[in-house]
Amino acid sequence: MIEYTRVIKHETDRVPGFGAEVMRAPGCEKLASCIQCGTCSGVCPVSIYMDFTPRQIMALTRADFKDDVLRSRTIWLCVSCYACTTECPRKIRITDIIYELKQRAIQSGYYPEHFAVPVLAREFTDMARANGRITESLLVMRMYLKTNWLAALGMWRLGLKLMSTGRFSYTPEKIEGRAELEKMFAAIDTPIPDYSPSGAPGEETKGTQP
């Protein structure tokens, strides 16, 4: 018996409006003019590790295949090197679109439990918010503990070297204005960022509607 490896996608696999929603986020509006030329994939330094190439992510997003996009490994592999954004002939800010997709994936829990990238991102934001600064050594330790503490064991040699060269910090860096920072965040605490989708998609008039 031969198992099938390709699937036929049905309209029910799409989440209509997903692409349009992504395009309303800052920096993402130009996705509509993607011509699928593949420059982004060609310049991407980590594309070989991706399940979908960046170009395919653009196509899937625009076509509303929310599940495939948010479950894809590609978005977590993006290292924010901005090569795609700089080279895109349509000036699409691909890196910013990937950020947007990461945010959506984190908000709706679309990633494996011990997946390091989102865990690091979460730990990073928690530490930045609590202390005002990042202490890399402690951040990485926390990430390993939450994802794969065995891996941390594998890093002991590097850790020791960092300690011996004075690059490993044992105590967290903290700013004085922590209360001030918390007050700032509290002022805008909303679970999901609101990009106020004004009007129907494709509506060009801004603020002139009744």
Added chain:
Amino acid sequence: MKDEPEIRIGFYVCHCGTNIAAMIDCQAVARYAAQLPFVAVSRDYKYMCSDPGQELIQRDIKEHALNRIVVASCSPLLHEHTFRNATEKGGLNPYFFHMVNLREHNSWVHSDGSKATAKAFAQIRAAIARVPHHKALEVLQVPIHPDVLVVGGGIAGIHAALTLANAGKKVYLVEREPTIGGHMAKFDKTFPTLDCAACILTPKMSQVKSHPKITLWSFSEVVKLDGYVGNYQITVKHKPRYVNEDLCVGCLECIPACVFKTPKFPDEFNQNLGKRKPVYIPFPQATPQVVLIDPEVCLNLKTGKCKQTCVEACGDRQAIDFDQRETFDDIKVGNVIVATGFKTFDAHRIPQYGYGAFPNVFTSLEVERMINTSGPTSGAIVGRDGKHPDTVGFILCVGSRDEKTNKWCSRTCCMHSMKLAQLIKEHCPRTEVYIFYMDIRAPGKGAEEFYDKSLRMGIRFIRGRVAEVTDWAVTPEEEGRLVVRCEDTMAGFVRRIPFDMIVLAIGKEPQADAQDVRRLFNMSCGTEGFFLERHPKLAPVSTFTDGIFIAGACQGPKDIPDTVAQAGAAAAEAMVLIDQGHIEIEPNTAHISEVDCSGCKSCLPLCPYTAIAFIETTKKASINAALCKGCGTCVAACPSGSITQNLFEDDEIFSEIAGVLAYE
């Protein structure tokens, strides 16, 4: 208006199918107009510009004794003429008509029906307030000088000049390079038929030179244009070529005689791939067959110290003239055809593709010269390292379809690259040729077949825009070669392919001085910098200035067949005016009421056409209607209000202002 009969306005609002009616309630507009002062008839109709629509106006004029017509439809730039004609056919002076732009300025640009309809009310109220002030005007007629100036001697200019000359019209053809022929003269073969460019072009070039009706001025530029349609005065500058064109017989004996024994200066015609001497002819079939001397490198012109062996070789023909200076000619023509062509994209602007950094990266035009048997390599494809490439990669859309450089498609780089690829395959069938493309654009006669032929010849097509050309090797076979990195979007993975030669299919741009040329000939440019046609579909070779036509790639990228078709069209448009013998011009000129003029002379310096004269005997200003072009600047500036502009009288505009504001 006192002695005139009672004003009776006919008002018509056009649905334009659904173009207007879908956004604006046309029936409500007609009802609104019906109750405005002086309106005798108010109707809405599906298509006012159609014959029945125009007949409706004519019938109403008779049946309802109308004496003013207002049509609310599209832009006056499109159909004002149509409705003026209808008004005239109905028995009224055509200038008793006024038009309201409900489509371009309203229904197409708004998305709220009730607000659009309210705006329409204001627009038509203005027109209905304005039109009673309209006066009967006579059309002005201007004679057309029968001669034509053609600017640019590429295939477009050559074809336009020959068409006109064969019809018996006198033509001046001005070309700024030392020879006519343009880009086409550099091509080896032409797609999709692969006929040799020189074989089809050079006969036309020599026809130009020998045609009794054509004056060919090469190495010359238009520096000044005055006048108006039918009566242009033009100044042409002839640059010194240090060779007397009338005395040179094109024997070329001066070239081997030059004190520089070997050619050592970059040869522009061969894209700097070859070398030439200070005294040279761009290419063997150059027209006119006259040599020229490059003052930048000629020993005699630079230092004054040279044995002048060229003069010796010329002998008693005495064609070489080191004292030659710029000269000027003044001519009069009725029409001008601008065919100034394009510039190729500078591949240095995309450093990722390594042009200038890696010796074996070439532009498509360089390869075009290389593959030409009379070119710098006598037809051989060789890299700058002297080796014949086993693998050649063509990168398409270099400087095209890219928002960081040029947004537009070059329209020819797919076909051009396929042509070069086929020629390389023909020259050396073992060569592996790849074409990296985003979309293959092969419209037009024979083009799809040409694409199919390329595929069958084994040219490999990879759909993906190349990310980078690099000398970063990761496998042994990549060492020392140029590696293309790109996503093969059809296969769905990123590939690295090593090449011996990369060819960049460079895009087309407006000429570097397109803005100066545009100002010189009073034309407009589109956002991308190509000259703007009057209407993209219906007036593709006309400009907004009467008597100035455009043809070829100066209007936008195009291939040779389209260029020749446009050149023929431009010649035909010029001939229409010439054979009419005169042109009717809009009577929107200004005139001065002598009684009211205080003789303050404020208006005199304002007129760019020196149409206003001060009459010493009466101490009053006076406008020459033949010179006035109807801008109205003097009208706005006249302190005594004694200048009036037809069609734009103060009363008319004031009532329009009141009209647009009368509706809440």
Added chain:
Amino acid sequence: MNNEPFEPRIVAFFCNWCTYTAADLAGVSRLKYAPNTRVIRVMCSGRIDPQFILTALAKGADGVLIGGCHPNDCHYAEGNYKMLRRFQLLKRLLQDFGVEESRVRLEWISAAEGDKVKSVINEMTEQLRALGPLGMPAKFAAWDQEVEELQHQVDEASETEAAHA
């Protein structure tokens, strides 16, 4: 005034060759912009008499937009410069009248810049919405009334004078 937002009325004078054509282009390109502007076509921005602008404001416009060709691009060589000179003088006058600077605007818009027509009109509409109505007609009415009252006083005074005589 009910709860509807204030909708400013803008009178626009566009030159035939550049800005009017650009507005046509905006239409052909189906760009969407605020419906608050009414366009009056002139052949050249040089034809625009400052009186046109003042009349528009006096008759109830909340703003006036003037569109001409870019410098050096005038179809009539330099009409746009002539307009610019007048415009600078007019701005001072309007300042004295207490008319905010953003109510009268001069823009160079070439025949190719349909998108600029859209952005300028939208921007100006927003600005004028924020500024609120200009209300010149009411002011003129008040001024007229003042003059009438003065005239009345003068008439009365001369009548009494006449009676005394």
Added chain:
Amino acid sequence: MKYAYFPGCSLKGTGRSYEESLLPVMRILGIELEELRDWNCCGATAYMSVDETKACVLASRNLAIAEKTGHRALVTPCSACYLVLNKTQHYLKEVPAISNGVGKALGAVGLSCHGAMPVRHPLDILLNEVGLDAIKQKVTHPLTGVKIAPYYGCQIVRPYATFDNAYQPTTLDRLCEALGATVAHYPLKTRCCGGSLTGTMPEPGLHCAYQLLKEAVKRGADLLATVCPLCQFNLDGYHDQIAAKWEPVRLPTLYFTQLMGLAFGLAPTQLGLQRHLVPMKPLLPVTA
């Protein structure tokens, strides 16, 4: 010349040798860097993946503090900080949704940010304000005979940098030449070092670092010059793992400021060179 200075978290941790070399070198050239009072994390790329507005809030608190100093520009040596602070400036101008949120957050603590303070990289200051001639004058121990692979990394040239070409940057090349060194042709000068992936997804992350090192070795470079703490860490810290997975490509990676310090005659320990895991002593005759 005096500038406001934003070191960023790395320069207080794993990248402290960057700061240790930056400050004395700048002082020698007459530039004073005044550290922002109580600065906080810039937000970095990690925060961008969670919440863009909040990332911009973090960055804009720093910008607000910097604006209060009245200095002509804010100098930040870390590429990520440079990118995030610049990106925030752009977003504050271009994206109302974000500038409103930031305005609200800053307003809650009585701060404000006008987005008017230029954020610049020390390399930009050195090339465009100080000038190569002034730098050459301070060179007492030219790096003659040292072949350097100039490595810019991603975020100082993309996408917001204006001081160098995004595709073919040359500022670092010219600086190295001014120090007397030879510059290797290095086609990977703007390719990513692996960024934070070296920690989260080691294989792809280290593969990036491996490729960079391998090409530098192949091009005959003695060392890599870098401008970013994360690049330095990735290229310096993982040689064991790289050797285990692929092949040994041991090459030291120095901050450009350390190279300048050496050329200016400072001792290696004054420049934090002892903190690096791949020693560079045998390579640099001047430091002997």
